[in-house]
Amino acid sequence: MADDIANANGSVRDPQRRVAAATAIGMNALNPIIHFQVSLLRMWADSIERFAGNYEKGLEETAIGTKEQSDKERAV
Secondary structure, X not given: OHHHHHHXXXXXXXXXXXXXXXXXXXXXXXXXXXXXXXXXXXXXXHHHHHHHHHHHHHHHHHHHHHHHHXXXXXXX
């Protein structure tokens, strides 16, 4: 039991173990933040894709409407 206490105290004083422990704590804290940022980027990319699709659809409808209008003008 005394050896366990001595080993525990020795590990706290070991700078490499302290750095490793601090790094592990920091990475565990960053993990949810990184997941949240990734989800925001995915939502942003999805909305841009939807906007681009709607924009192309609007251009096609405008082109069809212009073509129909020019056909009607020729008929008159």
